[in-house]
Structure formats: C-alpha cells, structure tokens
Amino acid sequence: MISxxxxxxxxxxxxxxxxEQIxxxxxxxxxxxxNxxxxxxxxxxEIVQLMTNYYKQVGIVAIQQKAGDSGES
Structure with missing residues (x-):
C-alpha cells in the first residue's frame, strides 16, 4: 500500500x-x-517512486543494479 x-x-x-494509469x-x-x-x-x-519502493518492498521488483551487475568496466 502507498500513502x-x-x-x-x-x-x-x-x-x-x-x-493502471497516472x-x-x-x-x-x-x-x-x-476505471x-x-x-x-x-x-x-512521486507516485511512481512510491509504487517502485512498494514493489521492491514486497519483492515484485528486483534491484536491477545487482541483477545486471556483471562486474565489467
């Protein structure tokens, strides 16, 4: 839930x-x-940030930086 x-x-x-839409x-x-x-x-x-934080909190969105970090420069 987001406030x-x-x-x-x-x-x-x-x-x-x-x-569905903002x-x-x-x-x-x-x-x-x-509807x-x-x-x-x-x-x-702000709404998108609240949603993203919520999705991360409940485990729906993985932290992309860690998932895509291959250690290459």
Missing part, C-alpha cells in the same frame, strides 16, 4: 497493484484497474 493525499488534505492508503491534468489523476479515478496532491514522479 497518498486527496486535494482536500485527507491522506489514505492505496493498493499500488490496482493502479496522468497530470495538471492535478495528478490516478486511474485504477476498475475509478482519484485526484491526489502528489506528482506523477
């Missing part, structure tokens, strides 16, 4: 696995897989 903030200042937890209109709009849309204060970049 995001509605435009009115209320924070809530969102299941990052349900996010857009800026200029407000950040998150579209979920069920529900949420408008949040965080930027697209």
């Amino acid at each position: 995001v903030t509605r435009l009115n200042g209320d924070s809530f937890l969102l299941n990052a696995m349900l996010i 857009q800026s209109f200029p407000d950040t709009t998150i579209t979920l897989v069920n 529900k849309r949420l408008v949040v204060k965080e930027s697209e970049r």
Whole structure:
C-alpha cells in the first residue's frame, strides 16, 4: 500500500497493484484497474517512486543494479 493525499488534505492508503494509469491534468489523476479515478496532491514522479519502493518492498521488483551487475568496466 502507498500513502497518498486527496486535494482536500485527507491522506489514505492505496493498493499500488490496482493502479493502471497516472496522468497530470495538471492535478495528478490516478486511474485504477476498475476505471475509478482519484485526484491526489502528489506528482506523477512521486507516485511512481512510491509504487517502485512498494514493489521492491514486497519483492515484485528486483534491484536491477545487482541483477545486471556483471562486474565489467
């Protein structure tokens, strides 16, 4: 789960696995897989970073630097 903030200042937890699309209109709009849309204060970049951190935390995304590190220069 990631913590995001509605435009009115209320924070809530969102299941990052349900996010299908993120857009800026200029407000950040998150579209979920069920077509529900949420408008949040965080930027697209912040949401992507929160999602990436969450995926790493639960083991969905491996740390690419270690996986691709062959020790060559």
